[in-house]
Amino acid sequence: MENKNPVKIGIIGCGMISRAYTKNIPLFRQVELTACADLDPARARSLAEETGSRALSVKELLESEVEIVLNLTLPAVHDEVNRQIIEAGKHPYCEKPLGLDFEEARATCAIAEERGLLIGCAPDTVLGAGVSTARRVIDDGWIGQPTGGTAFMLGPGPERWHPNAGFYYLKGGGPLFDMGPYYLTSLIHLLGAVKAVSVRAIRSRDERLASSPELWGQRLPVETYTTYSGSLEFSSGAIVTIGFSFDVQRHGHSPIEIYGSEGSLKVPDPNGFGGPVEVYRPDANPDRAWEDPPMVHGYSENSRFLGVADMAAAIREGRAPRCSGQLALHVLEIMTACEASEREQRTIALSSTVERPAPMPSGLIVGQV
Numbered sequence: 001m002e003n004k005n006p007v008k009i010g011i012i013g014c015g016m017i018s019r020a021y022t023k024n025i026p027l028f029r030q031v032e033l034t035a036c037a038d039l040d041p042a043r044a045r046s047l048a049e050e051t052g053s054r055a056l057s058v059k060e061l062l063e064s065e066v067e068i069v070l071n072l073t074l075p076a077v078h079d080e081v082n083r084q085i086i087e088a089g090k091h092p093y094c095e096k097p098l099g100l101d102f103e104e105a106r107a108t109c110a111i112a113e114e115r116g117l118l119i120g121c122a123p124d125t126v127l128g129a130g131v132s133t134a135r136r137v138i139d140d141g142w143i144g145q146p147t148g149g150t151a152f153m154l155g156p157g158p159e160r161w162h163p164n165a166g167f168y169y170l171k172g173g174g175p176l177f178d179m180g181p182y183y184l185t186s187l188i189h190l191l192g193a194v195k196a197v198s199v200r201a202i203r204s205r206d207e208r209l210a211s212s213p214e215l216w217g218q219r220l221p222v223e224t225y226t227t228y229s230g231s232l233e234f235s236s237g238a239i240v241t242i243g244f245s246f247d248v249q250r251h252g253h254s255p256i257e258i259y260g261s262e263g264s265l266k267v268p269d270p271n272g273f274g275g276p277v278e279v280y281r282p283d284a285n286p287d288r289a290w291e292d293p294p295m296v297h298g299y300s301e302n303s304r305f306l307g308v309a310d311m312a313a314a315i316r317e318g319r320a321p322r323c324s325g326q327l328a329l330h331v332l333e334i335m336t337a338c339e340a341s342e343r344e345q346r347t348i349a350l351s352s353t354v355e356r357p358a359p360m361p362s363g364l365i366v367g368q369v
């Protein structure tokens with residue numbers, strides 16, 4: 001059935017990730033992409049041509065009829081571009097992270113709220129079948145009361161394969177700011193808000209030696225920490241051990257595990273939409289095997305844009321978006337507090353909190369939110 005009142009969408013930032021979004025737009029009838037803009041007009045033209053939308057300047061796009069503007073620019077300007085979007089009276093949906101500075105991003109969220117505008121923010125992988133099913137396992141009591149867990153994103157760093165890896169080692173990069181949003185957002189869906197963080201971090205080397213074909217032999221200066229190790233204390237009382245690193249050649253940890261009074265849960269890679277979810281309960285598993293429950297939610301394929309579609313529905317239905325600015329702001333505070341915890345060598349209590357977003361319903365057909 002044709003949607004007579006789709007939410008019109010514009011994109012600012014027509015680089016690499018923009019295609020991951022536009023590929024899935026046709027799945028969602030809630031929205032219509034009408035315009036693209038980029039500091040580089042050729043990039044805007046090329047995306048507009050591919051998607052049958054118009055290439056505009058940033059100013060023209062902000063003056064156009066769009067209601068949601070996808071901010072797919074780089075992390076260093078996410079907050080500044082979000083402000084421009086809000087000042088133009090549009091709802092921003094931002095790539096992760098929401099910004100680099102917690103207080104600046106908090107002020108931006110306050111301006112949006114005053115103006116009655118929503119903010120949305122990636123990642124939306126947490127709305128996929130994997131994390132949604134893991135959340136259902138917890139919410140339905142399969143593992144009892146969650147008391148703790150682990151979250152590990154450990155790897156050798158992107159300089160072996162990424163054509164432009166330098167920015168990963170500058171301010172706003174590093175394993176925590178780059179990958180943390182996937183893990184931390186998932187943990188909040190699973191366990192709720194974080195109360196305090198206690199973290200140690202190191203910068204293992206001053207330079208990284210690139211071996212990708214594009215940067216082969218170049219030495220990349222390192223400004224960020226490259227290994228973080230510590231713990232998160234949740235308002236529920238649960239404590240989770242975290243590790244984020246670009247200094248690990250190989251490891252044997254699950255991305256996320258949650259331990260409860262009655263069982264344990266392995267959560268799939270939060271940078272993807274699918275499974276498997278694995279559950280262990282001693283009474284059901286006398287042979288101590290992990291079991292894969294069926295996925296009880298849709299969207300197990302790559303469905304990037306799902307969060308935008310949910311925000312479009314939220315605008316029409318007058319409800320909060322699931323991938324909300326408040327959630328992303330809390331994630332940003334956790335990440336900046338991890339850095340402060342190392343700098344100040346102490347536990348940092350957080351000033352923000354957030355409700356767990358409404359879970360995704362099960363039984364949706366593709367395109368529904």
Ligand SMILES: NC(=O)c1ccc[n+]([C@@H]2O[C@H](COP(=O)([O-])OP(=O)(O)OC[C@H]3O[C@@H](n4cnc5c(N)ncnc54)[C@H](O)[C@@H]3O)[C@@H](O)[C@H]2O)c1
Pocket residue numbers: 012013014015016017018037038039040043058072073074075077081095096097
């Ligand atoms: N590339 C990936 O695999 C990936 C994956 C997940 C998330 N992300 C996130 O997506 C965002 C974009 O990454 P990317 O890989 O597409 O980068 P990119 O460099 O390919 O694209 C960014 C685009 O934004 C434009 N831009 C920058 N500042 C602008 C401004 N002020 N106004 C208008 N246009 C502006 C640039 O000209 C460029 O075309 C980042 O936040 C990144 O963390 C990227």
